[in-house]
Amino acid sequence: MADRHGMVNPGIFEDLQARVDQDTTVRDELKEIIQTLEKQIRTAQSILSRAHSTPTAELPSVVTAAQDAIRHEIDSIKKLAEATAGQPYYKWNGIWTRQMQDATFNVLFCGWLGGFAAGQESKPGRLLTIEETGGIMGVPVNLKDRDAFHLTIEEYLHALISLVDELARLARNSVTLGDYRRPLQISQFIKDLHAGFQILNLKNDALRRRTDGMKYRVKEVEDVVYDLSLRNLVPTD
Amino acid sequence: MDHSNPPPSSPFIPMFEAFRAELDEHQDRRERVIKASRDITAASKKIIFSLQRVRKLNAPIPESITRSTAPHWQVIRERFSTISADLQSINGWRYARNITGGIQEFMESLSFQYYLEKQQLITFDNAQGMLKELGGEGRPVELTADDYVLGVFDMVGELMRFAITAMATSGGLPGGESRATAAPRNVLSDLRELRTCLEMLDIPPGPPFPRDVDKKMEVMKTCVEKVENGLYGLVVRGRERPKGWMPDLEGRKEEIESF
CATH class of the missing domain: 1.20.58.200 (Translin; domain 2)
Structure with a gap:
């Protein structure tokens, strides 16, 4: 047996290569989603920037436009979660953590300006909690008991x-x-x-x-x- | 204008207290994992050190050597079994970068011993099974394919040392002596086969695994070439070799001068 196999059982490296290839497929898919997400973040960012030049009274139109832009971000985040479903979360989160921070910031800033009021009276100055933010983004937060996509x-x-x-x-x-x-x-x-x-x-x-x-x-x-x-x-x- | 004293009445304090508890828990766990990783690394190094005294390939490890490695295997077993609780479910990959050093070193000693005993590379499944068993109370520690590969890279260095020492003490490469059938294999042919397999791995760039592989690839190649150079020296000078003579590993500059 040992003689026929030689030093390395050929199955070992075939299996390793298959694993590497699988990871590459996932990574490529993620990179594509992240590119789209980055574009959406920039768009939302540019809309939110108008807050700096918009009188308070006219702010609601900026907030509405920003909310719409943020919904596109949320679509992409959902795709990230789907692409890595069933995979270890921390194996991949380094790839998108930067974009998650930026997208989260957009939600927080929009919320502070009066967005995402969810039925309540829309008034500026509100801090969205991590739970509220996760709710808006459609992702769980601070997951510990199971391995899935979330906001850390x-x-x-x-x-x-x-x-x-x-x-x-x-x-x-x-x-x-x-x-x-x-x-x-x-x-x-x-x-x-x-x-x-x-x-x-x-x-x-x-x-x-x-x-x-x-x-x-x-x-x-x-x-x-x-x-x-x-x-x-x-x-x- | 006093901003050195934050107002104690901040409405966000309860929220941040919850964050603090979570972050502290994370930090404590991280430190436990790092500590375990260091202990496992140290014990694995000692095992490898003892295993380098083995002279015979494809045979059970002599008892004198297993006696000295046993307590270190025990340390490894104990450390894995206690730390495995911190590496379950989502935390397996969360702390992967903190335990990887220990697991790679463990893989190195495990695969080195396996090679000495069987003259084969331990399979990924086999190695994974061994590590799983070390986890405490039904909480297995997962061996990632990345750590397996990186551990195998490191093992090449041990095979190099083993081969050089054997050449120096016995005047030949160990392995292959008793094989009547098939082409005889020795440490060098095994190293070459392993090198080919490792070089064949097609890993696209991207952090952090490919970076680690790139670094280790160069070291691995150097190791194989050191054995080749050693064997070259042995063949060239043949039987003139005085007892205890060590093949030169860094090229032949000195020989040229002394001849």
């Missing part, structure tokens, strides 16, 4: 930091648009988020580095509020 806590936290960055920009642009109330709202909101991040025990990774940068955003917005209060522009009511 880390991805949600990354999206939160992106939201803080975006809101710091929006605070300044609100002033330009003549809205002196929103910077106060943003200031409180990101201070509260910053306080939340402070209690996490983060290790030295990308999330930690980005979290460390949050305090600068907090300060930027405080400076805006300070500028307004110095000139008696802060609305009192």
Whole structure:
């Protein structure tokens, strides 16, 4: 037996090659979906960017357009989940985690602007929880008891930091648009988020580095509020 | 303007407390897995070290050597059996990058011992079965095809060392002596066959497995060539070889000077 087989049973490497080929097929399929998703993220992003130049009163039209764009993202995310159904989630999630963060950020920002109100009164300043975000995106969150596609806590936290960055920009642009109330709202909101991040025990990774940068955003917005209060522009009511 | 003290009244604190608990749990598990991986790596290295004292191929490992490897196999068994709880279901792949070092080293010692005993490459299914058994209480540890391949790459280095030592001490390549039928096989022909198989694997680029393979591919080729060079030295100088003479592994520069 041993002599006939030689050193290597030929079945071994045939089987290994088949496994590699299978993975390649999945990876190619995922890459294609991710390319589409990236395009959809950029589209939604460009619509959401209009918030920086749109007066608060006209914001609902931006929010509606953004929601529609985000629905396309959600379609692609569903395809990612389908393409890897039955496969180990963490074998693949490195491929799309960046796009999941960006898509999640779009949902969070749109939600903050008043989108995804789900029957409630649409008002800006709302933080969508990870559960609400997962519900909107049609995916489970923080899965531990079974192996399937989901939104991770880390991805949600990354999206939160992106939201803080975006809101710091929006605070300044609100002033330009003549809205002196929103910077106060943003200031409180990101201070509260910053306080939340402070209690996490983060290790030295990308999330930690980005979290460390949050305090600068907090300060930027405080400076805006300070500028307004110095000139008696802060609305009192 | 005081932003050093976050307001304790943040409405998001309960949400972040839940995140903190989850992240801490993840971090603790990650550290346990890394620790186990290190212990398994260390024990596997010791086993390989002992196995390098084997001189006879295709025969049971001598008792003097199994006596010294047994406690290390025991450590490996114990570490896999305790850590397997942290590697179940979704966590198997989540911590794959943290346990891969230990599993590769385990694969290296397992396949090396298997080769010494049977003069064959252990199959993936066989290796997977062995690892599964080591998991505690019905919680098997999965051997991925990636770790199997990377472990086999590392084993080539051990075969190289084994062959060189054998050439130095006995003046020939082990293996193939007792085979009347078929072409005789020795360590070098086995290495060449393995090299061909590994080189034939068609792995498209993309992180992280292909990167690891690329790195190990070069080392593997060098190992095979070291044995070839060693054998060349042995053949060229033939019986003039004084006892204890070691084939030169880095080319023949020195020989040229001394002749």
